[in-house]
Amino acid sequence: MPRLDEYLTITEAADYLGVCTNTLRNWGASGKIKERRNPINSYRLYARDDLDAVLQQINDSGEYPSGWSKPRKRKPR
Template sequence: MEKRFLTIKEASKYLGVTPLTLRNWDNSGKLHASRHPMNNYRLYNKLELDAVMRKIEMSAEKKTTRKQLNTRVHVLKVKHLKD
């Protein structure tokens, strides 16, 4: 059975960010962390982590597209200057 909640260490590995980043996201409200009732440790819902992962991937795709467009524009400018 797959775990529904991940510890901060597991969640940081899952998203590829540091535990400090997760704490900052929790404090700023970007990502909600539940608290374990016995020890008050942060626990992250895997469904919420999947949603964050999709946002990160979409953001990376947008940046790549912008970078590709900027490169193309630059190449076009260089071609124009050579003609």
């Protein structure tokens, strides 16, 4: 069983990638990023390695992976 502290919540993952939480939900629903679920409360969890892979693709190509819509910038609250 993987340790839960190796994963980020949806809010933490969104901040890590610089996108909105709804963007992550959409990417997960379409299979563009792997979502895991907390076994206790079924909240979405994201492995840091998966998020790093997305960031690496962005850094290598200068744009979001093929077929991914570029997220709009988050408005400050």
